[in-house]
Amino acid sequence: MSLVLGAIADDFTGATDLANNLVRAGMRTLQVIGVPGGELPLDDVDALVVALKSRSCPADEAVDDSLTALDWLRALGARQIFFKYCSTFDSTDAGNIGPVADALLDAMEARQTVMVPAFPANGRTVYQGHLFVGDRLLNDSGMQNHPLNPMTDADLVRVLARQTPHPVALLPRPVLARGAEAAQTHLDDQAAQGVRHMICDTLDEADLEVLAAAVAEYPLVTGGSGLGQALPAEYRRRGWLETVDNAGRLAPAGGAALVLSGSCSRATLGQVEHFLATHDGFTLDPLALAEGSGQVEQALAFARERLFATDGGEAPVLIYASAAPDRVKRAQQRLGVAAAGELVERALAGLAKTLVAEGVGRLVVAGGETSGAVVSALGIRELRIGEQIDPGVPWTQTYIKGHESPLSLALKSGNFGGVDFFSRAFDALREERLP
Numbered sequence: 238m239s240l241v242l243g244a245i246a247d248d249f250t251g252a253t254d255l256a257n258n259l260v261r262a263g264m265r266t267l268q269v270i271g272v273p274g275g276e277l278p279l280d281d282v283d284a285l286v287v288a289l290k291s292r293s294c295p296a297d298e299a300v301d302d303s304l305t306a307l308d309w310l311r312a313l314g315a316r317q318i319f320f321k322y323c324s325t326f327d328s329t330d331a332g333n334i335g336p337v338a339d340a341l342l343d344a345m346e347a348r349q350t351v352m353v354p355a356f357p358a359n360g361r362t363v364y365q366g367h368l369f370v371g372d373r374l375l376n377d378s379g380m381q382n383h384p385l386n387p388m389t390d391a392d393l394v395r396v397l398a399r400q401t402p403h404p405v406a407l408l409p410r411p412v413l414a415r416g417a418e419a420a421q422t423h424l425d426d427q428a429a430q431g432v433r434h435m436i437c438d439t440l441d442e443a444d445l446e447v448l449a450a451a452v453a454e455y456p457l458v459t460g461g462s463g464l465g466q467a468l469p470a471e472y473r474r475r476g477w478l479e480t481v482d483n484a485g486r487l488a489p490a491g492g493a494a495l496v497l498s499g500s501c502s503r504a505t506l507g508q509v510e511h512f513l514a515t516h517d518g519f520t521l522d523p524l525a526l527a528e529g530s531g532q533v534e535q536a537l538a539f540a541r542e543r544l545f546a547t548d549g550g551e552a553p554v555l556i557y558a559s560a561a562p563d564r565v566k567r568a569q570q571r572l573g574v575a576a577a578g579e580l581v582e583r584a585l586a587g588l589a590k591t592l593v594a595e596g597v598g599r600l601v602v603a604g605g606e607t608s609g610a611v612v613s614a615l616g617i618r619e620l621r622i623g624e625q626i627d628p629g630v631p632w633t634q635t636y637i638k639g640h641e642s643p644l645s646l647a648l649k650s651g652n653f654g655g656v657d658f659f660s661r662a663f664d665a666l667r668e669e670r671l672p
């Protein structure tokens with residue numbers, strides 16, 4: 238069968254999150270990093286997810302990269318295109334969700350798309366167009382302090398209207414409650430009135446199923462990974478997708494275990510604190526990195542001593558720049574937002590490169606931008622998606638040039654994962670190795 242879904246994700250952890258849900262719904266899924274230059278083995282692939290780093294870059298760059306990915310996916314015959322962004326709608330008034338969605342619609346000559354950021358399994362729901370994280374409105378969820386794209390407005394119709402010159406409207410819950418046909422009729426009516434972008438209410442999995450049934454034949458859908466969980470059943474119903482066993486099997490894992498965290502999201506801060514209660518950690522500080530005070534070398538020495546010394550144990554260690562909002566703000570005021578972020582990303586990416594070359598084989602990275610930097614530094618082009626650790630975060634595997642064994646990699650979105658995620662992730666992988 239041919240490629241069913243081609244997805245364009247605006248960051249790395251977001252791509253993995255979507256790929257994870259597709260695998261769990263039975264689609265054999267390959268995640269590629271950027272648009273690949275050469276041939277890919279696509280015989281047994283139902284969905285391809287292209288991971289871009291286009292969430293926080295200038296809008297014109299995000300548009301160019303997304304259009305390149307679109308051309309490639311359409312040339313491979315993808316039946317539907319999915320523009321994946323964050324379940325917390327991470328963007329600024331300059332974009333990039335609106336400009337990218339508009340450019341994709343134009344290129345596909347499609348009249349309308351849906352915006353479905355909700356991921357109920359992770360507490361992201363939308364009601365009356367307002368995005369909630371758990372029981373908090375988006376702007377009161379911690380996302381108002383995001384280092385790169387603070388989200389200070391939970392009304393997504395209003396947020397998106399600032400990013401596009403085209404009309405934006407709502408597909409409200411009462412319509413969804415009447416089923417897929419009612420939803421379709423509402424979407425059609427709005428399209429006939431020239432509404433290009435439909436923000437969709439979503440309270441639970443049942444709403445996602447209704448939405449998936451209503452939009453499975455749209456050329457372009459957009460949103461979080463929740464919609465990705467519901468679409469495969471619709472593809473199967475239409476005879477586009479075979480049923481396969483275990484779409485996410487990986488090879489056994491090995492090598493030293495390391496966690497790198499550049500995420501300052503609330504969930505990550507809790508995970509860092511929890512991990513440090515029982516494991517060793519090393520703090521990176523952007524101000525010290527800017528002064529060139531040798532922090533990266535110290536972090537390397539710290540990790541080598543614990544991971545590779547002959548009497549070193551199996552215990553994972555953590556190197557992190559994750560910090561509370563006041564510390565992040567202080568660094569940003571001194572260095573600038575982008576420069577502070579880049580310093581940290583560069584340091585963590587460099588550490589990943591060196592330590593993987595020296596024997597780290599199991600690596601957890603926290604933060605979407607951070608994951609992007611690490612994956613680029615490691616030269617990773619493709620990831621096979623495996624077992625889920627927590628909703629939205631699977632183990633993945635890839636082969637690094639010059640290494641015999643695969644690198645097992647978990648890319649954790651900032652706000653995903655239980656409080657014990659960092660230690661539990663490795664337990665989950667170790668269990669997989671038991672006979």
Ligand SMILES: Nc1ncnc2c1ncn2[C@@H]1O[C@H](COP(=O)(O)OP(=O)(O)OP(=O)(O)O)[C@@H](O)[C@H]1O
Nearest residue numbers: 500502558560565578581582604605606607650651
């Ligand atoms: N102490 C710090 N001071 C300033 N910036 C920091 C600090 N620590 C990390 N950063 C930067 O903050 C940004 C965090 O973004 P990142 O996408 O990695 O995490 P996140 O937003 O929590 O994750 P996600 O995008 O998956 O939700 C990165 O650019 C990182 O380099």
Ligand SMILES: O=C(O)[C@@H](O)C(=O)CO
Nearest residue numbers: 251254323324461605650
């Ligand atoms: O949708 C989400 O919340 C995540 O997949 C993500 O994009 C965070 O970077």
